[in-house]
Amino acid sequence: MSQTAIQQAAVTPAQKISTGGVKKGRNTGTKVITANDLFSGAVIYWTSERTWTEDMAKALVVSGDDAMAQLTVAISDEGRSVGPYLMDIDEDGSPAGRGKLRERIRDAGPTIHPEFARQRKEA
Amino acid sequence: MAKLLQLETGAVVDVAPEADLALTEDQDLMASPIELEGVRTIALHFPKFKDGRAFSQALILRQHFGFSGELRAVGNVIPDQALYLRRVGFDVVEIEDTARVGAFQDALKCYRYAYQQSVSGVAVPQLRSAEQ
Amino acid sequence: MYRYDDYDRAMVADRVAEFRGQVERRISGELTEDEFKPLRLMNGLYLQLHAYMLRVAVPYGTLNPDQLRVLASVARDYDRGYAHVSTRQNFQFNWPKLKDVPDILDRLADAEMHAIQTSGNCIRNTTTDPFAGAALGEVEDPRITCEVIRQWSTFHPEFTFLPRKFKIAVSATEEDRAALAVHDIGLQIVRSDGGEVGYRVLVGGGQGRTPHLGVWIRDFLPQAELLSYLEAILRVYNIRGRRDNLYKARIKILVDAMGSEAFAEAVEEAFVAFRKVGSGGSVDLPQAERQRISTFFKPPALPAVGETSRNNVPSNARFALWLKHNTHPHREDGYSSATISLKAPGQAPGDVMAEQLDAVAAIAEKYAFSDVRTTHEQNMALPHLRTDELFAVWEALDAVGLGEPNHGLISDIIACPGLDYCNLANTRSIPIANRIQERFADLERQATIGELKIKISGCINACGHHHVGHIGILGVDKKGEEFYQITLGGSADENASIGEIVGRGLSTDDVVDAIERMVARYLERRLSDKERFVDVYQRLGAEPFKEVLYGEAVAA
Numbered sequence: 001m002s003q004t005a006i007q008q009a010a011v012t013p014a015q016k017i018s019t020g021g022v023k024k025g026r027n028t029g030t031k032v033i034t035a036n037d038l039f040s041g042a043v044i045y046w047t048s049e050r051t052w053t054e055d056m057a058k059a060l061v062v063s064g065d066d067a068m069a070q071l072t073v074a075i076s077d078e079g080r081s082v083g084p085y086l087m088d089i090d091e092d093g094s095p096a097g098r099g100k101l102r103e104r105i106r107d108a109g110p111t112i113h114p115e116f117a118r119q120r121k122e123a
Numbered sequence: 124m125a126k127l128l129q130l131e132t133g134a135v136v137d138v139a140p141e142a143d144l145a146l147t148e149d150q151d152l153m154a155s156p157i158e159l160e161g162v163r164t165i166a167l168h169f170p171k172f173k174d175g176r177a178f179s180q181a182l183i184l185r186q187h188f189g190f191s192g193e194l195r196a197v198g199n200v201i202p203d204q205a206l207y208l209r210r211v212g213f214d215v216v217e218i219e220d221t222a223r224v225g226a227f228q229d230a231l232k233c234y235r236y237a238y239q240q241s242v243s244g245v246a247v248p249q250l251r252s253a254e255q
Numbered sequence: 256m257y258r259y260d261d262y263d264r265a266m267v268a269d270r271v272a273e274f275r276g277q278v279e280r281r282i283s284g285e286l287t288e289d290e291f292k293p294l295r296l297m298n299g300l301y302l303q304l305h306a307y308m309l310r311v312a313v314p315y316g317t318l319n320p321d322q323l324r325v326l327a328s329v330a331r332d333y334d335r336g337y338a339h340v341s342t343r344q345n346f347q348f349n350w351p352k353l354k355d356v357p358d359i360l361d362r363l364a365d366a367e368m369h370a371i372q373t374s375g376n377c378i379r380n381t382t383t384d385p386f387a388g389a390a391l392g393e394v395e396d397p398r399i400t401c402e403v404i405r406q407w408s409t410f411h412p413e414f415t416f417l418p419r420k421f422k423i424a425v426s427a428t429e430e431d432r433a434a435l436a437v438h439d440i441g442l443q444i445v446r447s448d449g450g451e452v453g454y455r456v457l458v459g460g461g462q463g464r465t466p467h468l469g470v471w472i473r474d475f476l477p478q479a480e481l482l483s484y485l486e487a488i489l490r491v492y493n494i495r496g497r498r499d500n501l502y503k504a505r506i507k508i509l510v511d512a513m514g515s516e517a518f519a520e521a522v523e524e525a526f527v528a529f530r531k532v533g534s535g536g537s538v539d540l541p542q543a544e545r546q547r548i549s550t551f552f553k554p555p556a557l558p559a560v561g562e563t564s565r566n567n568v569p570s571n572a573r574f575a576l577w578l579k580h581n582t583h584p585h586r587e588d589g590y591s592s593a594t595i596s597l598k599a600p601g602q603a604p605g606d607v608m609a610e611q612l613d614a615v616a617a618i619a620e621k622y623a624f625s626d627v628r629t630t631h632e633q634n635m636a637l638p639h640l641r642t643d644e645l646f647a648v649w650e651a652l653d654a655v656g657l658g659e660p661n662h663g664l665i666s667d668i669i670a671c672p673g674l675d676y677c678n679l680a681n682t683r684s685i686p687i688a689n690r691i692q693e694r695f696a697d698l699e700r701q702a703t704i705g706e707l708k709i710k711i712s713g714c715i716n717a718c719g720h721h722h723v724g725h726i727g728i729l730g731v732d733k734k735g736e737e738f739y740q741i742t743l744g745g746s747a748d749e750n751a752s753i754g755e756i757v758g759r760g761l762s763t764d765d766v767v768d769a770i771e772r773m774v775a776r777y778l779e780r781r782l783s784d785k786e787r788f789v790d791v792y793q794r795l796g797a798e799p800f801k802e803v804l805y806g807e808a809v810a811a
Binding site for chain 3: 153173178180188203207208211234240249250
Binding site: 022036039040082097113116 | 287288304307675676682734735
């Protein structure tokens with residue numbers, strides 16, 4: 001984040017956003033848009049091709065106004081997804097912030113059922 | 124232009140004149156009765172479809188106040204509530220989004236029976252008793 | 256058990272057809288998610304973290320073998336081979352696909368089951384004693400009342416859009432195995448001095464973020480007036496209950512705000528008004544209809560077995576423990592009731608595999624008069640068993656992993672699904688239950704500790720009933736990390752109480768150690784092995800347990 005951006009953030013607090021479930025947060029830092037698949041309920045992520053993937057590594061990383069704009073597009077895609085929201089990620093693209101554990105579990109499956117972990121093809 | 128759907132027949136008419144009396148959902152008819160002299164139409168309001176107070180208001184007006192005029196449901200009502208409205212004594216529902224008139228009409232035909240004795244229709248326990 | 260007639264069948268069939276249409280309209284884009292969500296919720300279909308979850312109603316926890324086999328087939332064909340027994344005695348499936356749900360509901364309907372009103376702000380599944388119809392000292396089978404309520408509450412035109420969900424429980428014995436005190440309405444079936452059967456009525460109990468024990472507002476309600484009295488309570492609630500704040504919308508908040516006496520008066524007024532309406536307006540059931548329903552609950556013909564010996568069984572330590580902990584006196588000599596534990600070590604509390612459901616169906620047909628129950632403690636039960644066949648029953652159960660002799664013991668834990676499945680959870684619950692089970696795996700040690708009810712919730716909504724656990728564990732999120740707060744002294748039986756919070760939250764690693772220290776403290780302080788953990792807590796208070804909670808040096 002540039003110095004000016006930090007100063008701006010200090011002046012106007014970032015926009016309040018839903019961060020999954022009943023949780024609320026603010027639109028700061030890097031984000032990925034996530035939702036559930038309408039048909040299977042599976043966890044999905046928004047990509048740069050304006051489509052959805054089950055592979056978090058292929059998710060589009062967004063921030064700031066761009067995050068809100070992409071979220072608006074994702075939300076309008078009701079034919080395939082349910083409840084898109086912005087989740088925090090860190091530099092290496094893994095879940096971060098307060099929702100870290102929740103998002104790790106959403107990505108990996110129930111911790112009590114390792115056999116249900118999502119099978120991904122090796123990239 | 125909003126339409127009025129008649130809950131008994133499913134017929135649709137243009138919105139008739141304003142109701143004689145409009146009650147808000149927070150009017151507690153158990154605590155404070157109202158004057159109904161000369162009132163022929165009462166509109167009961169749903170601020171959100173999940174707010175079901177008007178269902179109780181309708182029944183109190185019908186059963187305890189003996190109101191026999193027209194009861195009209197206004198506000199945010201969904202098609203899936205049409206049968207419930209009819210069974211608690213509403214005559215008509217005002218539909219803002221006229222594209223949904225068909226969905227309301229279909230919903231009126233969804234269920235053949237009801238378990239509860241109410242102001243409209245014959246309930247299952249009574250049907251069973253009649254068969255015995 | 257109750258069997259559908261053409262009216263009941265039509266009601267469920269109409270619902271499934273309606274929902275099939277709603278699913279099609281959602282998939283075609285005709286319905287938005289905002290519009291569809293309340294409709295799917297009214298059919299028990301949630302969207303959780305990883306998938307949809309379908310909650311199937313098991314009215315008052317009663318099932319027959321055919322229904323068990325259908326549930327097993329749904330688990331196999333549409334899910335991942337297992338199902339889950341909930342604290343409302345219902346069944347949950349964790350992985351159904353949206354388009355399959357109407358087909359699942361069709362299959363359930365063929366076996367006289369449905370998912371109606373298993374969610375939403377309506378009257379939910381009425382729960383009762385898992386030993387209903389078999390329990391010693393029962394005034395009458397509470398399931399007659401439950402079925403009357405089931406039909407009355409199904410698609411109720413006035414009470415389907417309440418301020419919040421509404422839960423009713425019924426019990427017919429002095430011992431309360433239905434947790435009446437933490438229900439919106441609790442009905443205790445009693446006999447008046449004159450010998451007439453009726454109800455003692457409690458309102459305003461509940462858990463969640465503001466736990467309340469209900470208050471008794473009517474000492475005796477004649478049986479025939481039940482429905483108009485329930486309507487009076489619900490009407491006062493529907494009109495006066497708060498709708499501005501989700502967390503203040505349950506009837507417990509209204510009863511508390513009005514005061515229980517004023518609330519009771521308002522109910523009596525509404526009740527009197529109902530009864531003035533008379534025929535055509537009264538909802539009370541025709542006597543013939545109640546009679547018709549009650550014939551379905553005639554007890555099974557139990558052949559007289561006379562004097563049998565419980566000792567006439569092979570010596571087997573595990574079975575001996577099962578006999579001690581998992582069996583319950585039956586009203587007939589020579590018969591027993593039994594709890595099937597769904598709390599085997601390493602298993603998610605309440606989870607049951609499809610093959611296990613099939614096995615229980617076969618066992619129920621062979622030994623248990625085809626009568627199976629689910630319990631609000633996330634177990635199952637067989638209410639009618641010949642005492643001289645208990646060993647054979649246990650062996651058959653144990654062969655499929657259902658013979659765990661731990662009912663009421665420290666490993667018989669209630670846990671909500673928690674953050675492994677639930678969209679609302681702050682923390683996980685099941686792994687904590689599993690760690691406790693692992694630590695106390697030794698069954699002899701569990702038996703020595705005796706009755707100790709641990710209940711775990713992964714958030715303040717309290718689905719794991721932590722408020723009424725002898726030891727309650729509440730998961731709290733602190734900056735993205737899981738912590739667990741302990742409550743002590745809760746109870747959901749006839750001496751119900753809300754547990755007291757003791758101290759700050761413990762980390763995942765510390766919580767099991769803390770429980771072990773508190774158990775050790777209990778064993779030191781108890782006067783005899785008859786004095787349970789919760790009894791010692793009631794005698795000595797929280798202090799002795801607080802002393803050891805964080806592992807500080809123990810005072811001599």
